[in-house]
Amino acid sequence: xxxxxxxxxxxxxxxxxxxxxxxxxxxxxxxxxxxxxxxxxxxxxxxxxxxxxxxxxxxxxxxxxxxxxxxxxxxxxxxxxxxxxxxxxxxxxxxxxxxxxxxxxxxxxxxxxxxxxxxxxxxxxxxxxxxxxxxxxxxxxxxxxxxxxxxxxxxxxxxxxxxxxxxxxxxxxxxxxxxxxxxxxxxxxxxxxxxxxxxxxxxxxxxxxxxxxxxxxxxxxxxxxxxxxxxxxxxxxxxxxxxxxxxxxxxxxxxxxxxxxxxxxxxxxxxxxxxxxxxxxxxxxxxxxxxxxxxxxxxxxxxxxxxxxxxxxxxxxxxxxxxxxxxxxxx
Numbered sequence: 001x002x003x004x005x006x007x008x009x010x011x012x013x014x015x016x017x018x019x020x021x022x023x024x025x026x027x028x029x030x031x032x033x034x035x036x037x038x039x040x041x042x043x044x045x046x047x048x049x050x051x052x053x054x055x056x057x058x059x060x061x062x063x064x065x066x067x068x069x070x071x072x073x074x075x076x077x078x079x080x081x082x083x084x085x086x087x088x089x090x091x092x093x094x095x096x097x098x099x100x101x102x103x104x105x106x107x108x109x110x111x112x113x114x115x116x117x118x119x120x121x122x123x124x125x126x127x128x129x130x131x132x133x134x135x136x137x138x139x140x141x142x143x144x145x146x147x148x149x150x151x152x153x154x155x156x157x158x159x160x161x162x163x164x165x166x167x168x169x170x171x172x173x174x175x176x177x178x179x180x181x182x183x184x185x186x187x188x189x190x191x192x193x194x195x196x197x198x199x200x201x202x203x204x205x206x207x208x209x210x211x212x213x214x215x216x217x218x219x220x221x222x223x224x225x226x227x228x229x230x231x232x233x234x235x236x237x238x239x240x241x242x243x244x245x246x247x248x249x250x251x252x253x254x255x256x257x258x259x260x261x262x263x264x265x266x267x268x269x270x271x272x273x274x275x276x277x278x279x280x281x282x283x284x285x286x287x288x289x290x291x292x293x294x295x296x297x298x299x300x301x302x303x304x305x306x307x308x309x310x311x312x313x314x315x316x317x318x319x320x321x322x323x324x325x326x327x328x329x330x331x
Contacts (some may be wrong), residue, residue: 007041007103009071011095013060017308022280023131025156025183026055032280032307035063037095039074039103046103047330048288050095051252051279055229058091066092080104080258089233089255097256098288102330112331113291116261121324124293127152127177127300128320135159135166142170148320150175152205152300157183161195168199177298179205182229186212189219197222203298205248205275206230216243226275226298234263237270246273248300249292257288264295273297280306283314287325290315 016032037048052058066087070078073086080100087093105112113120130141132154145151151174153167164178176199184192184207196204206228208215213230224245231240231247233254240247247267254260267274275298276289286301293299301322304310316323325331 007039007075007077009067009074010038010040011064011067012036013064016282018280018306019308021131022129022306023133024154024179025132025181028131029280032282032303033060034281034285035060035067035091035095036284037067037099039096039099044103044106046099046101046106047284048095048098048100048102048256049281049285050091050098051281051285052091053252053279056090056232056253063090063092063095066090067096070096074100080256084255084259087255089235089253089259091252093255093259094251095256097258098251098330101257101288105327105331111327112288116257116291118261118291119294121290121293123318123321123323124290124299124301125149125320126302126305126322127298128302129300129306130154130167132156132163135162138163139166139170142167142174146171146174148174150177150298150320152176152302153178153201155180155183155192157185158188160184160188160192164195164199164201176201177203177205177226179228180207182206182209184208186215186219189215193220193222203246203273203275213239213243224273226273228277231263233259234266237263237266237272240272241270244272246275246297248275248277249296250277250279251285251289252279257291260289260292264292268295275300277301278303282307282311283325284311284330286315286322287330290322290324291331 052063127150128148205226210230226246227244228248276292276296277300281303
């Protein structure tokens with residue numbers, strides 16, 4: 001396919017209110033701060049969305065600046081494979097990569113899954129997140145979501161044994177995974193691991209700080225452990241062998257769907273289970289990640305469900321089931 005010339009790149013920041021607040025071990029927020037990219041020409045328009053994340057040194061301003069620096073290259077026809085070489089993995093590249101895929105699909109008048117040589121996506125079941133709080137408040141939030149089949153519980157270190165017990169009591173039938181966001185320590189690891197085992201937790205996400213990964217080579221585990229902050233793109237995968245059993249792939253870490261597909265294939269070959277995760281964002285950010293679902297053991301794409309309102313048109317949620325994105329949203 002010939003590359004149309006005179007493509008225009010536009011970028012803007014948006015703030016989307018969260019329903020209540022979203023709390024993890026590093027703090028709470030009441031708004032999702034996102035960046036939107038559009039690549040357009042007379043032939044069509046493609047969009048991408050990303051979430052700058054302070055944990056990785058990103059801000060809305062630095063991400064927007066990095067995107068704008070690619071305006072000339074995008075205008076001259078740079079494709080997503082050249083983008084992988086031109087930019088490091090991260091939120092800025094994610095928005096551009098997803099916009100390029102959407103643009104390519106629109107120009108070809110084909111679905112993105114055909115462009116990417118992937119299976120046609122069907123409905124997928126997402127986890128639903130319970131924010132970090134006191135055991136009593138987490139139990140109340142869990143009770144309101146107890147009919148959802150898979151819950152992801154945010155933990156915070158000391159006090160987690162009481163939190164997970166309260167959650168299990170409030171949702172005795174739900175499957176549980178937990179995410180400590182690096183909040184556990186070597187001192188409380190075994191006690192909290194046992195508390196999770198007692199509650200029937202299936203997976204523990206990033207219990208220790210990323211810099212303490214080596215300890216996982218020797219610590220006993222009763223539940224599989226999933227890397228999140230410790231995994232970004234393909235370059236960080238080999239360092240996780242023997243330490244983790246699964247990885248959480250997020251497009252804002254891999255720098256887009258193109259890089260995420262490469263990482264997912266390599267992770268499967270190395271024996272890792274895969275979670276497809278997200279930041280708190282709108283349906284435009286979730287839509288490309290749905291194309292990873294066929295490779296995933298766990299899907300955590302509930303970002304729009306945590307917002308006070310979603311983008312229109314957005315994804316269709318039937319309870320915890322997500323229908324594939326319509327072309328007017330993405331792909």
